[in-house]
Amino acid sequence: MALRLGDTAPDFTADTTSGTINLYEYIGNGWGVLFSHPKDFTPVCTTELGEVAKLKGEFEKRDVKVLGLSVDPVDSHKGWADDIEETQGVKLNFPVIADPDRKVSDLYDMIHPNASDTFTVRSVFVIGPDKKIKLTITYPASTGRNFDEILRVIDSLQLTANYSVATPVNWKDGDDVIIVPAISDEQAKEKFPAGWKTLKPYLRVTPQPNKGKKQAGS
Numbered sequence: 001m002a003l004r005l006g007d008t009a010p011d012f013t014a015d016t017t018s019g020t021i022n023l024y025e026y027i028g029n030g031w032g033v034l035f036s037h038p039k040d041f042t043p044v045c046t047t048e049l050g051e052v053a054k055l056k057g058e059f060e061k062r063d064v065k066v067l068g069l070s071v072d073p074v075d076s077h078k079g080w081a082d083d084i085e086e087t088q089g090v091k092l093n094f095p096v097i098a099d100p101d102r103k104v105s106d107l108y109d110m111i112h113p114n115a116s117d118t119f120t121v122r123s124v125f126v127i128g129p130d131k132k133i134k135l136t137i138t139y140p141a142s143t144g145r146n147f148d149e150i151l152r153v154i155d156s157l158q159l160t161a162n163y164s165v166a167t168p169v170n171w172k173d174g175d176d177v178i179i180v181p182a183i184s185d186e187q188a189k190e191k192f193p194a195g196w197k198t199l200k201p202y203l204r205v206t207p208q209p210n211k212g213k214k215q216a217g218s
């Protein structure tokens with residue numbers, strides 16, 4: 001059955017380009033991003049893996065461990081890593097799971113038979129420190145992912161895990177946020193000392209609480 005938000009991310013141990021990895025040990029007490037690729041030596045995947053390698057520092061800043069997956073064996077991944085370095089100008093600097101027996105692909109429902117019987121689709125799972133699934137995205141093989149968007153969602157997930165806020169359309173780190181409706185104005189006075197703007201009783205906008213900006217008027 002497909003994994004849903006809030007489900008426990010299934011644990012596994014798998015061969016990767018960095019040796020044998022256990023998912024839970026790899027993530028530790030931080031966050032994880034597990035993402036699948038249709039196949040080695042394919043053009044879109046080559047650009048995606050290069051991009052994730054370039055963004056390593058951004059993931060590290062957010063305490064996120066990344067873990068790729070493709071159904072080909074480790075030797076194939078290692079040969080492909082040379083091509084990634086040559087064409088994308090960056091070394092593969094994170095593990096990619098080799099899943100020829102589809103153990104992990106099946107566990108995470110990454111093969112969608114009506115799209116392809118053999119290739120994994122482009123799945124993304126963001127896993128929280130509690131090992132629950134916080135985000136799932138599925139792209140077709142023909143569309144490369146936007147990893148800036150994945151970082152943006154992680155910023156929102158990490159913020160909303162710690163404060164009683166939600167993030168509005170197209171929000172980026174540092175933009176104003178929304179006070180969740182479950183918080184009364186009385187409670188909000190304590191939680192949001194910078195104040196807020198009430199556009200509707202259910203739509204109250206406040207500066208991002210961990211950025212220290214001041215709200216003009218409330």
Ligand code: BEZ
Pocket residue numbers: 038039042043044045046119141142
């Ligand atoms: C690619 O990664 O380029 C790709 C993989 C499978 C089908 C189409 C494109």
